[in-house]
Amino acid sequence: MDSARADADVYVVEPLLPQRLRRPSDLLRLLATLLTLGAVILLALVAKQTLYGLEMDVTEGTTLVPLLSRTATFVGGAAVLIVPVAFAVERVFHRDGLRVAEGLIAAIIGMVGSFLIGQWLLAGHVDDLTQLLTGGRSIEPLNTLLISVIAYTTAVRISRRPTWRALMWTVIALDILALYSGRQITLPGAIVAVLVGMVMGYATLYGVGSPNTRPPGNAVVAALRKLSFSPVSARRIDDDHQGSRRYAVGLADGTTLDVTVLDRDRQVAGLPYRLWRRFRLHSETRRRAIRSLRAELEREALMAYAAQAAGASTPRLIGTSEIGTEAALLAYEHIDTRPLDEVPDAEITDDVLAQIWEQVSLLQIQRLAHRRLTGDGIHLDPAGRVVLTDARSGEIAAGDLLLRLDIAQLLTYLALRVGAERSVGSAAAIMGSDTLATAMPLLQRIALTRETRSALAKQKSLLAAIREQIVALKPQGTIEEIRLERFKPRTLVTIIVSTLAAYFLLSQLSRVDVIQVVTTANWGWSGVALVASFVSFWAAALMLRGFVPEALPLWRTVLVQFAASFVKLVAPAAVGGVAINTRYLQKRGISPGLAVTSVGASQFIMMVFHIALLLLFAYITGSNTATTFTPSRGLVVVMLAVALLIVVLFGVPPLRRMITSRTHRLFSNVLPRLLDVLQSPRKLIEGSIGTLMITIAFVICLYACVQAFGGTIDFTTVAVVYLTANAIGSAAPTPGGLGAVEYALTLGLTVAGVPAELATSAVLLHRLLTFWLPVLPGWAAFTYLQRNEAL
Template sequence: MSGGGGETAHPPVTRVRRPNDLVQLLTTAAGLGVIVLLTLQTPDAVATLDRTVPTVVRDPLRALFSLASVVSSLATLAVLLTVAVDAARHRRAALAQALVAGVLGLGLGAVAERIGDAAGGVVADVLTGPRTDAALVPVVATIAFLVGADLQRRRRWRQPSRWAVLAGLACGVALGNLTLQGTVAAVLLGGVAGLAVRLVAGVSSARPSDDVIRTELARAGVVVDALEVAEQHAGLVRLTGADATGPVCITVVDPDGRGLPLVRRAGRMLRFRAAVVGRPSLSQRGDLEREASSAALAAAAGVPVPAVMALLAVGPALVLVERPLTGTPLTEAGERAADALAAAFAALRRLHAVGLAHGALTPDCVLLEPDGTVGFRDLRAAQPAAGELQRELDTVALLVAGAAVVGSDAAVAALRAGGADPVPPRVPALLQPVALPSSVRRAVRGTGLLGELRRALTGPDGTVAAAPRLERFSPRVILTVAASTVAAFLLASQLSQVSIVDELRRADPLWLLVALGGSALTYVGAALALIPFVPVALSLGRTTLVQLSTAWLTLVTPPTVGHVGLNIRYLQRAGLTVGAAAASVAVSQVATVAATVLLLLVVGWASGVSTARLSLVPSGDVLLVLLGAVAVVGLLVAIAPVRRLLISRLEPLVRQSLPQLLAAATEPRRLATALGGILLQNAGYVLALAASLRAFDASLALPTVIGVYLVSSAVGSVAPTPGGLGAVEAALLGGLTATGVPVAAALAAVLAFRVVTFWLPAPVGWLAFVHLQRRHAI
């Protein structure tokens, strides 16, 4: 260990396990499994495909292919011998590895042939090939040997081996010694054997030694002393050293880590929109090249960043040499932190002016140099030719990171002092956790910092620009889709004998009209539930049209999101500020939830339907369920992290809604109107569900229908899909069948209920939406 405090760099590890080998092994095994599964599940189709592949049966063409087969076999043997000799001379461990892989391939091929003989039928005829003159075992052994020999860096022999093996396989298929499916299966089986050995034993590292690195650096004019490891993981190592001028940072990227950035960035590109991630590099080598070009752009903008001294190719590795930036991090700047943050915003504006986004701004990344200038520690996540949204996300990240050090008011003042006056209109809306680097997001989690910054940035009227959509799919949506897929498979297995068409044909149209009428009542009830909590006078007709307009928005947004957003916009147009409008909608939502929960408990007590179990049980059991629910809630509240999360989520809502709730409670007329609206809204939905059941000759006791609807509504309200799509249907169907409704009638009733309450109101809601827009009501 040197005095620098880091780990002394030693010659690189001689054997490494490449992540890309694991990915290839899993992919190859999955492909082999698919072929075997298709052969077992669809033998007729596989046999038909095998018959469509022509074989050569007549001379002189067959004689020509036989000669080509002999030549390709000799070429394959020559390639195998050459690879073995080359490995023995230069890579003895690779030779042992290849021999082990070849032996394993022989064993797997022999076992596969025996399994094919035992299975018989299409498995023996297609996968393992004819028993006379079969070539399965040698093919598997050859592929396993070549894959185990690891020819990635032996390009001299890689291409000849591929062509020789490909020619031999083509001749085997043409002569009928191998089937097409059997050939693919043999190649995959050999690949599995070779990759498994490579993964277990490891492969020779492509990373150059320290002596080689120092020699190449000396040729480039950078003479460094002993190197120390600062950071190391698959395919990348960061070394530190010093030359005559000062410290030097050296980043070495080799092919051993190939595949890791692709997996990470592919996941990020799938989750976030292209405007957020830009065009990220999918390899570590590309990252290093982009970091070097970003440093050049930053230097052109006059922003201090680590200076690039050299970018060298050392064998298969790429080496980036930088002069690190020295200075005091923002977190240690003390009284100078506010001025340093303002200078950082000015520097960031210069980066953005040349089209460069930093991409990972944290407090430790901002450095105050001895001469008073401010720069950035590294540009590993920098994005040249960045779009407007990426630049705004940079501003948000630096604002939040700075606020964590100097406070929200000082951070906003620094933002404006740094040249962002006026503040970009979308910055307040982008103050959300998903827009922040992971370290900053963890630092502000559980605090009210984002809310403080948002309030400090909004104008006098509290207006905030609409937030651009950042994510394609949130983890919540992915989990919901996965759960819905599982539920769909389970449901399909139960409905395989049900004729839905026959059920729909015998529907009673009069009851369907009643269901439609119940759906219409829900919008009047929603309007009545909102009006009493608004401090200005609202028209019942226009407010009802606004609620009807939300039916259109639920096609493209989760059920609560579109409803709340449109109501806030409506109240703003009616003369309320954003804060007052949000508070009015929040208190309406709180009252609705409270009344609905109370109604569910009353119905559960009366009918035996509880939120935990949709079945008729004695009232004593309901009491036990309620007591159990109270106990679970009490245990959750007793857990400190859960308690803090609940307080952070509920406290702002209670603070906003409590004054108006108390005001409504002191005015019986307003309170009665609100409760009447909530009951009317729920009654409309219950009427629609009961009428839908009656339309298909099914019925339940009224308390049971109410309980089933309320539980399904609760499920739909937390589902992230538009209008609770999928979640509501599954909850309704499960509740109805659990309470005794036949599956066919329950499915038809659920479809009818969702048509009259979700699908049919949507086009009418669009007309109402357009009408209200023309009248400037929303």
Template sequence: MADVAGNATSGRTGGTVEGTDDSTGGGTSDGTAGGTAGAAPPPPDPPGIAATGRVRQPAALIRLLAGLVVIALTLLSADYARATTNGLAEDVGGAAALVPHPLGGVATGLTTAALLLLPGCSAARRLLAPGTDRRHVLQQLADGVLAAVLAYGVTLLFALWIDGPAPFSLVSALTRPLPGAPLAHTEPVYGYLAPVLAFLTASAARERRVPWTVLTLSALAGIAAGAATPTALLLGVLIGWTAAHGTRWAVGTPDPRPRPGQLLHSLREAGLHPVSVTPDGPDRYLVRQRGDHPDLDLQLLDRQAVTAALVQRAWRRLRLRTAPHPRALRSLRTGLEHEALVSYAAVAAGVRTRPVAATAELGRDAALVAYRRLPGRTLDELADEEITDALLVDVWGQLALLQRRAIAHRALVPSALLVDPAGAVHLVGLADGDIAAGELVLLSDIAQLLTTLALRTGAERSVRAAVSVLGPDAIAAALPLLQPIALARGTRAALKQAARRGAATTAPRVPPQRTDPEAPAAPATAAGPGPDLLDGIRAEVLRSRPQAPVRPVRLERLRPRTLLAVVGGVVAGWLLLPQLFATERNPIATLADADPFWLALAVLAAAAGHVAGAMGFVGFVPERLDFRNAVLAQVAGSFVKLVSPGGVGGVALNTRFLQRAGIPTAQALSSVGVGQLLGLVLHLLQLGAFVYLTGVEPGGSELDALPAVVGGLAVAGVLLASVSAVPPARRWLGARLRPLTAEVLPRLVELLRNPGRLAVGFTGQLLVSLTLIACLYCCARAVGREPSFAAVGVVFLVGNAAGNAAPTPGGAGFVDSALVTLLELVTSMEKDGALAAVALYRLLTFVLPVLPGWAAFAWLQRRGAL
């Protein structure tokens, strides 16, 4: 739902609107609602109905963010593609030079005058139009003026930035010298394009052809007169459009949704007989009809409410194979037709549901679907004793009718199961359903309904009713879909809440009900909802079909971490590539001339890092491990880095290695956690030592990092003290540290009984950093640079830690950029030398080990060690 910024209409919060005459005409606010042309305006709302309030439209926020991104991309493209931008500007300027100067000046003057008159003419036309709600129009015009002022202010600030600290390359891309004034240049954002476009967009002007014609002619005149570049014109349009939507989101816009009086009119135009409209929930209304005509449930399809779910639906569509087609990406008419079609198909299949009574469009921003009202209560409104076995069988019978016609419901939550006074179940809420649905989607409906009913009645009763209707084979086929990601959001929240209550072994909320009054009461079961409810459902299904597949089907097309890695890789490339092209000497040529002696030492140091890693790994495991396999596991970690952020893949691989070695999961995690914790401590100690050594080295006075380290530790201490002083923050920190005290510290105490193995672990963790520092140092010497070992140690310890915090695989891009920057700052190495040294280092430690890592990974898997 949109965020209401002002007083909402009573059509949203309460009150009833009654009509007085069935013949009363009307229409929507723009006169386009269903009905005949020339009909009378809709009846006014009665006294007490508040005027339309303001809402923050999610679409405005999405467009604001999109505009900012496009502006940033335009500036980046203009800066990095200077040759293309300047070439385009020169070509356009050459063509503009063919236009006689007096003619260009006259065209510029005329189009500028037309551009300035356009907002006033648009405002006058709207205010003087017959039947206009002037108060509503004045609010929109005020929004337009605010957006125009904002856009004009942004253009002025942008011009000041261009004339001041902006890079010269960007200045040359956005402007061109004025004829006869070589020190002056054109404006980076042309003329009044931005404020005029901002006014027209923010004031919701309906005119399109005339404004865009004037804007286009003004742009062409500016190019012909040599007063603008194509990039300046594009920025003017983008700034105006973005400022308009930023204003509309910040202050809100008059609520475009139809008033209750307009709803009455549209229903009458559709041949119905409404007499009153009463709000019955978000975008839902109860409509009373005259005489013996049945009441209606009216569902409003609001563009703003639909757009609010755009990002979530688009993400689910991108991520899940069973996600519904996002309605937010369809027009209102398409959504209206889809909802009506699914409802008609369900009725044709014999399913008990609310039949559609009427559909209508309400202008450009809303549409309605009117259903015949069904009396009854939803599943979440029923008492426990009312949920009988007969009712559960009826629920599954209705789903069986949908499944037989390949109709997917997609939202079988408690609110979609309506029980009428006679006890019959109706399936409602088919708006997101599909016809001719695929097998995975149909099985998802079964998994969803199994979980929904099990949350109320327990796994045994839910599965028993399902098997009695659909058969054991159909229920068993849905087991691979019985996973949280395939369930509705509300169902996942209910499962988490049940898990927090810890009700896995509690008595059932509802005992099995008797379907035959002469039969004895069935005994209660102990399969109530709890943290293992999904496992309980699987167990119940497997009792009837032991051979049923239980391995979950992969429903994710794209995992969040994969998307994060892709985005991180793009950002890393954007950070690294400019550095490669900004150097005077090609770093590839520098690598080709590397000193073979230092190169060989760098290779040995990189290889020794895997052995050191194995020592640091097995030294913190009390159980005996095969050291050769441990070394191969560290080599395999080089392959795992390609599909996981830095540090994450190695932890997972080491944990799996210990599990396959017969060590329980808790102890395996504890051993890996001990190694990680002590490795962090040694990392900080080494950093302090190298900072000290760098400070006392000859020529090391340029590095004043010790005060920074001490200051950082002081800031960390202050932050820790501040968090400890706030109870909620203290509880949050305690929850995060509790696994450390519960698992890692007891494991460390156990390791103290074997000091020899603990010494191996400490030595290995220490050597891991030293070998990698030595590798980077040898790479720098191989390319002809002579930094101090201590300075390289500081560079590696700081840069590697900062880069590995990035979400890219192996910290790609971020580690490289951090190391290059620090080598320049700490060792005073020039950029091409730093790039060559880091490129060689990453080649030896990240790129070349991938193939051996894959071979080690495959070999360990064949041996059962992974």
């Protein structure tokens, strides 16, 4: 600790402020520039031909206006060095040479880094990117001088000086035009060079840090004096949950102020998390994720005044002020309290619970949402009275959703401390059972604060217990379902994996002519493959009928299987069919529990048949074709990798629990359902035949597709390849196993000895017949079944 002397002999007790800070804003700019750079490179690689045509047009245009090109060469080439030097001289005269030094460090890093990256590209590691950046000419992939200048410009924060900024970027643009007209740089190379230079500049700024411009404690005291306060002492206390500085300031009249300081460089702290929550959740709030210092000051002050006007017990705001251009303060009347987190559970009496809900009720009457009803936002004074703090998180004129979110959050937090029964009982006594019923759909983990979600990890059944208590209070109430989550992380993973799968398919399609694949295939074998594909839908209907004791019409069940093929376009392969079949059985009057167990039983038996057939065909293949189908080194590596993956999945406890819980939900109560089926031998035979025919039909389809292009491969080998690839596709999170199935089938056929181009053509034809072609009849079946209320 150190003491810094302020005006009028007021000492501020606070730690020495660091001379340099790593600003979160610099890190965010670095990450944003890196993302932009990646997007530009990907877009340029995709639109190579368009960029080449644009470059030719611009080059031709510069030749038609030679004066412009020569002017740019003369002005830009010299000014791009003169302007940075002039700015450096100006900064040195203003005793800001440290900023110039940071710029020089960035320029050196930019020059060395761009040179090393350029040499790596010229070594042939990424030929497509090198061709894009050089245009096939003997030039630098990344212009080292241009990148150095931009890195310098970024690191010296020239963007804060409007005149210098306009001048600097003008000469950079002229230099790029000169390099471009002289064929010393390509259009993609110029854009990438600018972004790489900015990356180097921001990386330098964040790496070496920036001078600390936060006003010290004596500046806070001086600002308070301007508000007509008479400070006599000041000391730094713990920062709040958002990282803002706080001071306890003693006044001449013996009272104390609690001062919160908002620093400009902290305004972007926590931005990625706020953006993630805003993007992922449905919410009525219109609060901006990035707020200016002035907006943050006004927001907290307005919420504090609104809470006081509502009659709520909150610290009284008695002054606000800016502290120069880098900070602002809010001065609150000091109340001697302790947060509820520090209060033992035994001291949280029914009276305290009632007071908490009374305070929240006062806020809700005035449409004020607190947004942080946790143990550090609720305090108790020495007399046991409740005080609400942390007004800056709140919302005025809040909508119904935000008000109900407050109730759900407080219900959960108090239940963690005193139990679900007391939490709900105290809330019902003040808020009423109707209000609690409206908040019940919001009792979801995603709706709660980060601290509350972490605490719930140890009491996973607590939310269900709270719901039970509310239902007991109002059993006849209709519960409106509310979806807060726009998407789950699993959805995001599916989108990413689907994008990668689409990229793989496009790369595969670029190697073959799809029209040629269809026109050159043997029509006889193609017809066999088409028939086998459509037989699989009939077989799937038999399988479902066999594991449902109740009678199901055959042709309508076949239509349901076609509808499932349409749903596979938007759902993983193992999910779409299960969901459609379960829904179909429910519409047939079968209870949801029995419908799920019936589909689960069919899936379980299909898995057993799948493994048995894989072992059978693998044995036949190994015994009959050992001389022609010897596993290659690549296949051995793949098999070892699959074995390692299985060991990891079942060896790591969290992954094992996730898998077992998922499979348990799908296959629970399967055995009783199978016993029901065993009582009808006809049903058992029908289900077994359907299960067996599904696999055989798909194997015949793939075998016929290989034969359609003149391939020579055993039927049993094709069966092994298909069964293995189908298992991979079922596990893939992409719609219909897109990408994973194609890659696995192509790899398997190639390892089995089929030429790569022939294997690719056969797989594309197979997927066309089994995945893409049934989509249109599947859509028609889906529409028909919905119209007739069968789905």
